[in-house]
Amino acid sequence: MSMSFPHPLRAFSVGAQASTRLAEKIADDPPTNKTPQSMVTCVYQMHISACWCNVTVLWCKNLMNHSLNLIFNNPDGGEIYYSCKIELKPWLFWSKKGSKSFELEGCHVDVHWDLRSARFSGSPEPSSDYYVALVSEGEVVLMLGDYKKKAYKRTKARPALVDPTLFYKKENVFAKKSFSTRAKFDERKQEHEIVVESSTTGPKDPEMWISVDGIVVIHVKNLQWKFRGNQSVMVDKQQVQVLWDVHDWLFNSPGAGHGLFIFKPGAPEPDDDQDAVLTVPVVMPAT
Known part of the structure; x- marks a missing residue:
């Protein structure tokens, strides 16, 4: 199944939209079609030397690789400036x-990482005990x-005056009957x-539950008959749009179905093309 978490930008520019499309292309183009791969994609906007980047x-993780x-x-x-793989x-x-x-673009940048003790809980992204710092x-x-303390000690750098903004997160994962993740709907x-x-499967009609912090918000x-849909829920006094498309779970052969979930903070806009959002291609099948 795949889960997508769009986050609001301070100013969602054309460039931000281009980065979102870039992230979608990367996430939807796995290195191999034969090896199932779980991926977590996050796009940040950060401030470097009086300009934005x-x-x-x-x-990424599969049976043979983790990077x-x-x-x-x-x-x-x-336009891609630079890329590195760890x-x-x-x-x-x-x-x-x-x-x-x-x-x-003429600015010196260092990336430091320590993932020796990183803990993972079913996701290719660590859940704790690690750092990756760009200086x-x-x-x-x-x-x-x-x-964070270890990172600041190693880099001997100070916190940035302008905080980076996470405006896009997407997870492509394999699961059977249950999938869990963590996400922020508000950076504050x-x-x-x-x-x-x-x-x-089974004799009963198919059902689906979506819970937030242990509380079922959608059943x-x-x-x-309701394999595609959307619903607004309240999470911590904030409205969140939840959209889903699980058609392939029900009508494809076992193990080949794709599911898509989108959690979008804020009230729905009158001109939102929600059907178009739901038909974003998903590579990772639920098993």
Whole structure:
């Protein structure tokens, strides 16, 4: 199944939309068609030397490989400036801590990472005990992970004056009957746990449940007739649009069905083309 979490930008520009399309292309083009792969794609906008730059953070995992990819691109047109890949294979312990240096439009940038103790909970993206830090001109312009003190100590850099903004997150994962993830609907508030559960086999009519922080916010009965839909729910006093398309779970051969879920903060706009949103191609099948 696939889950997508669009986040609002301070100013959602044409360049931001281009980066979103770039992230979708990367997520929807796995390196191999034969090896199932789980992916988490995040797109951030960060401030480097008085200008904005977008970085796509792509965590990938399959039976043979586990890696982190960083792709830096021009926020105006999506042109890729630089990309680097960090291998996270268990037998490559030496590669789980390191650094790289490169130039972005004349600005020196260092990326430091320590993933030796990283914990994973069913996702290619670590859940705790790690850091990935991007440093430019003595500032940490992007910090990933919870080992912030270790990152600042190693980089000897200060926090950035302008915080980066996460405006897009998408997860492509394999699951059977249940999938969980964590996401923020507002950068100023805490993360929420999202769980999607389904019952599509057996004598009873298929059903689906979507829970946020342990509370069922959507329960879809007769899923065979309601395999596409949308509903607005309240999460921590904030309105969130939930859209789903699980047609292929029900009408494709077992193990070949794709599911798509989108969680979009804010009230629906009158001219939203929700059907178009729901037909975004999804590569990863639910098994």
